[in-house]
Amino acid sequence: MITLEQCRVWDQADELAALRQQFDLPDGIIYLDGNSLGVLPRSAMSRAQDVIRREWGADLINSWNKAGWWSLPVRLGDHVAPLVGAGAGEIVVTDTASLNLFKVLANAVRIQNSRHPEKKIILAERDAFPTDLYMIQGLIELLDQGYALQLLDEPGDLATAVTEQTAVVVLSHVNYRTGYLYDMEAVTGLVHAHDALIIWDLCHSIGAVPMNLKAADADFAIGCTYKYLNGGPGAPAMLWANPRHHGALWQPLSGWWGHARPFDMSTEFVPATGIRSFLCGTQPIVSMSLIACGVDIFRQTDMQIIRSKSLRLTDLFIQLVEQECAGLDMMLITPLDHQHRGSHVSFRHPQGYAVLQALIARGVIGDYREPEVMRFGVTPLYLGYSDIWHAVQNLKAVLQDREWDQDRFRVRGLVT
Amino acid sequence: MITLEQCRVWDQADELAALRQQFDLPDGIIYLDGNSLGVLPRSAMSRAQDVIRREWGADLINSWNKAGWWSLPVRLGDHVAPLVGAGAGEIVVTDTASLNLFKVLANAVRIQNSRHPEKKIILAERDAFPTDLYMIQGLIELLDQGYALQLLDEPGDLATAVTEQTAVVVLSHVNYRTGYLYDMEAVTGLVHAHDALIIWDLCHSIGAVPMNLKAADADFAIGCTYKYLNGGPGAPAMLWANPRHHGALWQPLSGWWGHARPFDMSTEFVPATGIRSFLCGTQPIVSMSLIACGVDIFRQTDMQIIRSKSLRLTDLFIQLVEQECAGLDMMLITPLDHQHRGSHVSFRHPQGYAVLQALIARGVIGDYREPEVMRFGVTPLYLGYSDIWHAVQNLKAVLQDREWDQDRFRVRGLVT
Numbered sequence: 143m144i145t146l147e148q149c150r151v152w153d154q155a156d157e158l159a160a161l162r163q164q165f166d167l168p169d170g171i172i173y174l175d176g177n178s179l180g181v182l183p184r185s186a187m188s189r190a191q192d193v194i195r196r197e198w199g200a201d202l203i204n205s206w207n208k209a210g211w212w213s214l215p216v217r218l219g220d221h222v223a224p225l226v227g228a229g230a231g232e233i234v235v236t237d238t239a240s241l242n243l244f245k246v247l248a249n250a251v252r253i254q255n256s257r258h259p260e261k262k263i264i265l266a267e268r269d270a271f272p273t274d275l276y277m278i279q280g281l282i283e284l285l286d287q288g289y290a291l292q293l294l295d296e297p298g299d300l301a302t303a304v305t306e307q308t309a310v311v312v313l314s315h316v317n318y319r320t321g322y323l324y325d326m327e328a329v330t331g332l333v334h335a336h337d338a339l340i341i342w343d344l345c346h347s348i349g350a351v352p353m354n355l356k357a358a359d360a361d362f363a364i365g366c367t368y369k370y371l372n373g374g375p376g377a378p379a380m381l382w383a384n385p386r387h388h389g390a391l392w393q394p395l396s397g398w399w400g401h402a403r404p405f406d407m408s409t410e411f412v413p414a415t416g417i418r419s420f421l422c423g424t425q426p427i428v429s430m431s432l433i434a435c436g437v438d439i440f441r442q443t444d445m446q447i448i449r450s451k452s453l454r455l456t457d458l459f460i461q462l463v464e465q466e467c468a469g470l471d472m473m474l475i476t477p478l479d480h481q482h483r484g485s486h487v488s489f490r491h492p493q494g495y496a497v498l499q500a501l502i503a504r505g506v507i508g509d510y511r512e513p514e515v516m517r518f519g520v521t522p523l524y525l526g527y528s529d530i531w532h533a534v535q536n537l538k539a540v541l542q543d544r545e546w547d548q549d550r551f552r553v554r555g556l557v558t
Numbered sequence: 559m560i561t562l563e564q565c566r567v568w569d570q571a572d573e574l575a576a577l578r579q580q581f582d583l584p585d586g587i588i589y590l591d592g593n594s595l596g597v598l599p600r601s602a603m604s605r606a607q608d609v610i611r612r613e614w615g616a617d618l619i620n621s622w623n624k625a626g627w628w629s630l631p632v633r634l635g636d637h638v639a640p641l642v643g644a645g646a647g648e649i650v651v652t653d654t655a656s657l658n659l660f661k662v663l664a665n666a667v668r669i670q671n672s673r674h675p676e677k678k679i680i681l682a683e684r685d686a687f688p689t690d691l692y693m694i695q696g697l698i699e700l701l702d703q704g705y706a707l708q709l710l711d712e713p714g715d716l717a718t719a720v721t722e723q724t725a726v727v728v729l730s731h732v733n734y735r736t737g738y739l740y741d742m743e744a745v746t747g748l749v750h751a752h753d754a755l756i757i758w759d760l761c762h763s764i765g766a767v768p769m770n771l772k773a774a775d776a777d778f779a780i781g782c783t784y785k786y787l788n789g790g791p792g793a794p795a796m797l798w799a800n801p802r803h804h805g806a807l808w809q810p811l812s813g814w815w816g817h818a819r820p821f822d823m824s825t826e827f828v829p830a831t832g833i834r835s836f837l838c839g840t841q842p843i844v845s846m847s848l849i850a851c852g853v854d855i856f857r858q859t860d861m862q863i864i865r866s867k868s869l870r871l872t873d874l875f876i877q878l879v880e881q882e883c884a885g886l887d888m889m890l891i892t893p894l895d896h897q898h899r900g901s902h903v904s905f906r907h908p909q910g911y912a913v914l915q916a917l918i919a920r921g922v923i924g925d926y927r928e929p930e931v932m933r934f935g936v937t938p939l940y941l942g943y944s945d946i947w948h949a950v951q952n953l954k955a956v957l958q959d960r961e962w963d964q965d966r967f968r969v970r971g972l973v974t
Contacts, residue, residue: 166611166615168615168616168617168618171618173618175618175619178619179614179618179619181615181618182610182611182614182615186610187607187610187611190606190607190610190844191603191606191607194598194602194603194606194790194848195582195598195603197791198595198598198790198791199582199584199597199598200584201584202584202587202589202591202595202597202923203591203594203595203923203925204918204923205791206971206972206973207971207972207973211791211792211973212972212973213972237653237654237657237839238653238813238838238839238840238841239839239840240811240813240814240838240839240840241653241657241811241813241838241839244810244811248700268825270825272814272817272820272823272824272825273813273814273839275825275826275827276812276813276814276816276817276827277811277812277813279812279826279827280809280810280811280812280827281810283810284664284700284701284810285700285701286703287702293825319823366840368840374610374614374842374843374844375613375614375621375627375840375842375843375844376627376840376841376842376843376844376846377842378842379839393696394660394696394697394699394700395656395657395660395693395696396692396693396695396696397654397656397657397689397692397693398656398688398689398692400692401688401692404688405928405973406928407688407927407928408688409684409686409688409691409709410691410695411691411692411695411696422654422656422657423653423654423655423656423657423689423795424654424655424656424782424784424791424792425654425792426790426791426792426793426794426842426844426845426846427790427791427792427845428606428790428791428792428842428844428845428848429842429843429844429845429846430792430842430845432610432844502620507618507619507620509619511823512821512822512823555622555623556622556623556628556629557622557623557627557628557821
């Protein structure tokens with residue numbers, strides 16, 4: 143039997159506990175949705191004030207040089223790089239994860255077309271974060287060159303799904319719904335063994351699980367900064383290309399910021415060398431400047447320590463649901479195996495949507511994803527063991543007392 | 559002879575003078591670069607604090623519904639619409655102007671391909687804002703379907719340049735360098751007479767000159783929010799499609815926010831109906847939320863009043879340069895004809911770059927564009943007649959005393 147007292151003992155011994163003070167968390171809330179929108183770092187407000195008052199208001203156009211707006215996408219990329227096993231000058235932070243996927247996919251398709259023009263399959267998961275599938279479909283339709291999207295039903299089918307027809311594989315490192323975590327190095331090796339290229343979507347793993355893009359020898363990666371990294375709502379996304387590909391970088395969203403010499407104002411697009419060629423148009427400086435506030439907190443610890451606590455917290459969540467909610471229709475869909483678990487746990491329940499709304503009404507914030515899935519994100523920087531205890535106690539009350547069985551919990555918001 | 563006293567009389571009678579108090583302008587500066595980066599509205603800081611503290615920090619993920627993040631791109635579009643002669647539900651604010659050009663160009667090319675597949679020319683100006691040319695080149699290269707970019711040398715050549723081969727014409731409503739203003743209605747008519755479609759780039763005209771996209775029957779338009787609209791550095795851009803095309807909207811950057819029912823999490827992309835189909839990925843909410851602060855100030859007056867003062871200010875600038883700087887190598891490249899002048903004036907000078915740096919050292923902020931061009935933006939909401947007087951007096955001093963002839967004024971910044 144796990145008890146609240148035991149959770150408190152673990153909290154006392156938690157070496158990450160002090161970092162919680164660097165976030166501005168709302169009172170009376172247990173926030174288990176950092177996998178969707180990270181919380182507010184305390185330093186973000188003063189950073190925003192400085193960017194707005196000094197960089198924009200006082201220094202105006204001079205801030206392109208003086209405040210370094212010009213180099214911000216690359217500087218932020220270097221800041222994020224240690225979290226994903228990338229080097230300096232290998233990442234830009236720019237645009238959105240969806241757009242960045244479009245860019246690297248166009249690049250990967252072009253590389254493959256020059257080497258293996260007969261390869262026409264882009265392989266992705268049926269259970270991919272849907273926007274990835276939509277962007278792949280958009281590029282395939284625009285290209286109109288016979289490419290086709292093949293959908294993988296289960297991670298276990300990957301070894302047989304990748305064939306000599308496969309040009310590019312797009313996978314979520316951690317699945318947004320189930321929390322399934324791929325072995326990046328093994329899968330990259332499998333994909334390369336078939337002369338295919340791999341694009342990793344890190345949206346649900348960056349800042350959540352350790353990874354080493356270079357050691358895995360991956361080809362491209364894209365990811366959010368506003369989930370586990372706490373960069374702020376809709377903050378621009380990251381994009382990584384293996385330096386191995388730097389001689390063959392190309393992308394069609396060729397805007398001024400990706401030009402080799404943008405202030406020559408020449409009529410011909412000449413791409414910048416290296417990762418800067420993935421930049422396009424002018425970036426939202428205020429939102430972008432806040433990203434560093436979240437990433438700074440990660441730099442006070444390391445991803446192995448975060449991972450260790452993350453697994454203890456997800457284990458605890460799973461064990462407490464078994465212990466406290468047995469017989470109440472909660473069905474775990476997240477892998478029990480640590481090797482294949484990200485940093486969120488998901489359960490199906492026949493009334494998943496209403497259960498989750500009832501839980502939110504009690505101040506425990508998770509989110510819902512079709513079909514019937516309740517997701518609970520675990521963020522070691524600002525969550526403790528007792529938080530998990532109280533979350534599950536609230537869940538137990540909602541289920542035992544059928545609190546969910548009210549019309550008000552069945553009303554769907556515009557965004558679910 | 560125009561005198562400072564005369565300018566002060568005009569300032570006294572200026573019905574827009576009071577609006578200057580709604581901006582936070584740095585002391586001791588005359589800012590003539592609002593055509594590149596607009597100034598800070600006083601309301602932006604409290605808006606940012608509210609978005610960061612309440613919407614992000616306190617309400618977190620719930621803000622998608624509660625704070626209306628979900629509808630923000632369309633609500634901002636409706637807010638901007640009256641400034642460009644568009645109706646409700648016709649504009650979204652999202653992504654960057656470069657990306658939005660890519661989207662509407664892909665849409666226009668597809669429409670033309672279904673009607674006139676033999677048309678393969680995309681016509682744009684040699685003197686277009688370069689990123690427009692780069693995005694056109696990127697799409698042409700990606701499509702690889704025989705499209706070609708034809709460059710127009712002079713606005714006067716347009717009537718002969720548009721032919722039966724022309725599929726799409728992309729023009730800047732106001733030229734970023736010269737300030738040349740096209741007659742939107744006449745040019746749209748000319749383009750349509752050749753069964754071509756027109757995309758207007760409004761980056762240097764939105765909030766600067768009145769326009770009526772619907773009366774002109776234009777096809778598509780894109781534009782910045784961070785120049786004359788004072789939306790903040792790199793704030794997301796606007797995109798308009800004529801409702802006439804709403805049955806044929808399509809764009810390849812098909813991300814989740816443009817899906818008809820994104821929370822169904824379906825594997826197939828089904829575009830939203832109407833203008834929302836031009837949305838793609840998650841937007842930078844903090845930057846985006848500040849756009850309304852700038853646009854709100856426009857709504858306290860109207861574009862005809864702004865235009866009237868803009869022309870008086872650019873006339874004054876030109877006349878004062880003639881009066882005060884005669885024989886000092888200033889060569890006007892902006893049209894004298896009001897019908898063809900936007901809201902900035904540009905001069906060539908053999909030492910344009912150094913002259914401009916010397917002027918900036920005196921607190922008069924303009925900007926420089928190759929070759930040899932000094933640009934001075936005129937923004938009636940926060941500039942008065944005396945400001946123009948003092949700007950030209952400083953210019954005169956820089957030129958007469960050859961203040962520009964110092965090494966420190968020849969050093970180029972990363973961004974010019």
